[in-house]
Amino acid sequence: MKQHKIAFEQFSILSYLFRLTLLVIPVALTVGSLVALFLCLLDEATQFRFANPWMLFLLPLAGIFIYVLYKYLGKNSEAGNNLIIDEIHEPGGGVPARMAPLVLLTTVITHLFGGSAGREGTAVQIGGSLANLFARKLNLSREDTRTLLMTGIAAGFGAVFGTPVTGAIFALEVLALGRIQYDALMPCFMASVLADIVCGAWGIHHTAYHIHFAETGTTFFFHFDLFLLAKVILAGVAFGLAGMAFAETSHGIKKYSNRLIKTKWLIPVAGGLLIIGLTYALQTEDYLGLGVAGKNPGSVTIPSCFHAGGATYFSWFWKLLFTAITLGTGFKGGEVTPLFFIGAALGNTIALLSGAPVDLMAGLGFIGVFAGATNTPIACTLMGVELFGADHVLYYAVACFTAYYFSGHSGIYTAQRVGVAKVVDARRGGMRKK
Incomplete structure (x- = not known):
C-alpha cells in the first residue's frame, strides 16, 4: 500500500512539473528575447549619449514625456515591481500587459538622456507583465497565475544579469523578508535558465568581473584568514x-x-x-x-x-x-x-x-x-x-x-x-x- 502511495506521489509530481514546464517555456522564450532587445537598446542609448553629451540638458523634457506616458497610458503600471510583488501575494487586480513596452521605452529614454538608473527593474517588469498576459490568455487559476508571475521575475532577472541560479532564488526570496516558499522553486529555475540561454542566443554578452585575490595561508587553527x-x-x-x-x-x-x-x-x-x-x-x-x-x-x-x-x-x-x-x-x-x-x-x-x-x-x-x-x-x-x-x-x-x-x-x-x-x-x- 505504501509503495502505491509513493508511486502515485511521484506521478503527481511528474505531472505537475510537466504542466508547469509547458507554461514556463513560452514565458521564458519571450522574456529572454525581449530582455536581449532591451539590453541592445540600452547599449545603443548609452553610446549615443557618450557621443552627444548635450543630451543631458534635455533630461527634464524627457522626464515630462515619461510622466505623460504613464499618466495617460500607464494605468497602474507606475507601481512597477511593487505591483508584481503585490499581485503574487494577493492575485486579483492583474499586471497590465502595457507595463512591458512602457517600462522598456521609458528606461531607454532615461538612460539616453543621462538619468542614473539600472536595468533589473525593467527586466522584472517585462517578465511579470508577460507572465500575467499568458496567465490571463490561458485562464489560469489564481495559484497558477501566482506561480507564473514568479517565473516571470526569475526569467527577467536571470536573463538581464546572466545569473540563472540567482534569478530563481531571487524570485522566491524577494517576496517576503526572512521567508522563502519553495513551491515555485523548480518552475522559477527552469524559467531563469531558459531565459538566460535565449538571451545569450541573441548574442548578448554580460560584463565579466574577476576577483584575482587568492588565499595564501591560515590564521591560528582556522583554514581562512x-x-x-x-x-x-x-x-x-x-x-x-x-x-x-x-x-x-x-x-x-x-x-x-x-x-x-x-x-x-x-x-x-x-x-x-x-x-x-x-x-x-x-x-x-x-x-x-x-x-x-x-x-x-x-x-x-x-x-x-x-x-x-x-x-x-x-x-x-x-x-x-x-x-x-x-x-x-x-x-x-x-x-x-x-x-x-x-x-x-x-x-x-x-x-x-x-x-x-x-x-x-x-x-x-x-x-x-x-x-x-x-x-x-x-x-x-x-x-x-x-x-x-x-x-x-x-x-x-x-x-x-x-x-x-x-x-x-x-x-x-x-x-x-x-x-x-x-x-x-x-x-x-x-x-x-x-
Whole structure:
C-alpha cells in the first residue's frame, strides 16, 4: 500500500512539473528575447549619449514625456515591481500587459538622456507583465497565475544579469523578508535558465568581473584568514547601512517631492535639473547611466572599482545620490545595477582604508549592498558564486548576511512583506510593516 502511495506521489509530481514546464517555456522564450532587445537598446542609448553629451540638458523634457506616458497610458503600471510583488501575494487586480513596452521605452529614454538608473527593474517588469498576459490568455487559476508571475521575475532577472541560479532564488526570496516558499522553486529555475540561454542566443554578452585575490595561508587553527574575516564583517555592516541609506533616500525623495511639488509634471523636471547641476558641480559624467561602461578610460565604473585607484573615496555616495534623485523623481529603470556600483565603490574605499584586497572587497560590496537593499542575502551569495567563482564563498556569505541584518527592515521594494523579523522584538519595537 505504501509503495502505491509513493508511486502515485511521484506521478503527481511528474505531472505537475510537466504542466508547469509547458507554461514556463513560452514565458521564458519571450522574456529572454525581449530582455536581449532591451539590453541592445540600452547599449545603443548609452553610446549615443557618450557621443552627444548635450543630451543631458534635455533630461527634464524627457522626464515630462515619461510622466505623460504613464499618466495617460500607464494605468497602474507606475507601481512597477511593487505591483508584481503585490499581485503574487494577493492575485486579483492583474499586471497590465502595457507595463512591458512602457517600462522598456521609458528606461531607454532615461538612460539616453543621462538619468542614473539600472536595468533589473525593467527586466522584472517585462517578465511579470508577460507572465500575467499568458496567465490571463490561458485562464489560469489564481495559484497558477501566482506561480507564473514568479517565473516571470526569475526569467527577467536571470536573463538581464546572466545569473540563472540567482534569478530563481531571487524570485522566491524577494517576496517576503526572512521567508522563502519553495513551491515555485523548480518552475522559477527552469524559467531563469531558459531565459538566460535565449538571451545569450541573441548574442548578448554580460560584463565579466574577476576577483584575482587568492588565499595564501591560515590564521591560528582556522583554514581562512581570521583578520580578513573581521574586516569583511565590518565591511558587511557598512554595506548594510549603505543599502538602507539608498532605500530610505529614494523613498524619501519620492515622498517629499510629491508632497512639496503640487504640479506633478514638475517633479521630473526638478529631478533632471538636480542631476544636471550635480554633474557640472562635480565636473564628471561618471555617475550618469548604468555605471558599467565609462565615457573615458579613466572613468569610475563598476569594473574600475575592482582595481586600486578605480574610484574616489566618495564615488559610492555620489552614485547613491544620483540614482536616488533619478528614481525618486519619476524616471524609470532598476535599482540593482546602481547598487552594484555603490557597493563596489564602497568596497574599494574600505579596502584602501583597511588594507584588504581591493578586488575582493569590491566584489563583496557589489553583492553586499544589493543584499541589504533587497533583503535577499541567499540570492546575493549565489550571485557572488555565479559572477566571481566559488573560491571566496565564505566571505560572500558573511558580507551578505551581515549586510542583510544591518540594513534593518528597510528595502527598495515597499511591497516586500515581513515574513520573519530580523530581530525577535522588532514587531513590538515599532518596526515599519511593509
